[in-house]
Amino acid sequence: MPESSKPPLSLSPGQWSFIRWNTIGQLEALEIHHPLFEATLFLQGAHLTRFIPKSDENWLWMSPTARFEPGRAIRGGIPICWPWFGDPARNAPEVRKRIKTQGPHGLGRTAVWKLEDVCESAHEVEISLSLDANQDFDNVWHGHALALLTFNFSVRGCQLALTTTNLGSEPLAFSQALHTYLPTSDIKGTRILGLGFAHYIDTLKNWEYCTQDGPVYFDGETDRIYENGDPLTVVTPATSRKLTAIGSDSTVVWNPGPKKALKLSDFPDTAWQTMLCVETANAASDYRVLNSGQSHTLGVLIGRG
Numbered sequence: 531m532p533e534s535s536k537p538p539l540s541l542s543p544g545q546w547s548f549i550r551w552n553t554i555g556q557l558e559a560l561e562i563h564h565p566l567f568e569a570t571l572f573l574q575g576a577h578l579t580r581f582i583p584k585s586d587e588n589w590l591w592m593s594p595t596a597r598f599e600p601g602r603a604i605r606g607g608i609p610i611c612w613p614w615f616g617d618p619a620r621n622a623p624e625v626r627k628r629i630k631t632q633g634p635h636g637l638g639r640t641a642v643w644k645l646e647d648v649c650e651s652a653h654e655v656e657i658s659l660s661l662d663a664n665q666d667f668d669n670v671w672h673g674h675a676l677a678l679l680t681f682n683f684s685v686r687g688c689q690l691a692l693t694t695t696n697l698g699s700e701p702l703a704f705s706q707a708l709h710t711y712l713p714t715s716d717i718k719g720t721r722i723l724g725l726g727f728a729h730y731i732d733t734l735k736n737w738e739y740c741t742q743d744g745p746v747y748f749d750g751e752t753d754r755i756y757e758n759g760d761p762l763t764v765v766t767p768a769t770s771r772k773l774t775a776i777g778s779d780s781t782v783v784w785n786p787g788p789k790k791a792l793k794l795s796d797f798p799d800t801a802w803q804t805m806l807c808v809e810t811a812n813a814a815s816d817y818r819v820l821n822s823g824q825s826h827t828l829g830v831l832i833g834r835g
């Protein structure tokens with residue numbers, strides 16, 4: 531192989547101390563076994579399904595009935611919704627006009643991302659994946675954008691930074707979310723701090739505008755887009771996690787409740803009692819517009835609360 535076409539040294543598994551390839555179901559994943567933490571990251575969807583600090587449990591909720599198949603969204607972990615969030619029809623006209631499918635949550639959730647870089651040390655592991663959304667995706671979306679997603683794992687927690695660059699010649703409007711599933715031992719004993727007084731869209735009340743009064747509690751199906759990107763604390767009966775966002779002025783809070791749970795794919799009927807989603811987003815009116823060549827980074831650090 532000529533020197534110039536060799537993959538960078540950092541991408542050669544022989545050079546890795548803490549990372550190995552694995553096939554889970556029908557999908558390829560990177561398994562990280564570091565002395566301080568473990569993690570599992572799928573190339574399909576750039577989907578993180580496990581982050582386990584030493585002597586701890588998975589910080590991410592994973593459906594026990596999740597399936598790992600090409601083209602199928604993985605239920606749990608952190609799906610990447612990009613370059614649109616949610617139902618295309620509920621996006622701003624500028625975002626919507628590029629979408630050619632009715633499928634929710636964007637093409638990035640099931641596309642196979644490319645491994646770009648790996649960096650390991652005694653303290654942390656950093657892995658970058660990219661997705662070039664070009665004419666190959668023309669059947670679902672019109673545009674040309676590059677997504678570069680960097681995961682950083684350390685004792686502080688795990689951090690995701692998703693940078694979108696507009697490679698097209700026209701302005702690019704897009705929405706997105708880092709759709710984090712968190713576990714809880716009891717959804718009714720779970721609350722989110724940091725959204726008091728925030729305005730939100732209640733998608734279950736015909737997208738009515740409401741104002742949050744105190745912590746967010748869960749009492750049945752919940753599906754809201756908060757106009758707020760401030761740091762949040764998610765308190766469950768056993769854990770406390772802090773989510774610190776960058777580049778975000780919107781947060782989606784979701785729990786399907788008992789009825790919607792019955793309709794969800796790869797989701798046990800009673801699983802709504804033991805999970806919640808807190809999604810770091812650029813959703814609803816917080817969609818972003820990039821001129822040609824411009825970039826935007828959306829990120830979240832999930833740490834101890």
Ligand SMILES: O=P(O)(O)OC[C@H]1O[C@@H](O)[C@H](O)[C@@H](O)[C@@H]1O
Pocket residue numbers: 603616634635709753754782784794795809
């Ligand atoms: O079933 P999906 O496509 O993974 O979506 C799950 C949920 O994702 C949330 O982000 C949305 O706010 C919900 O409306 C949606 O039901």
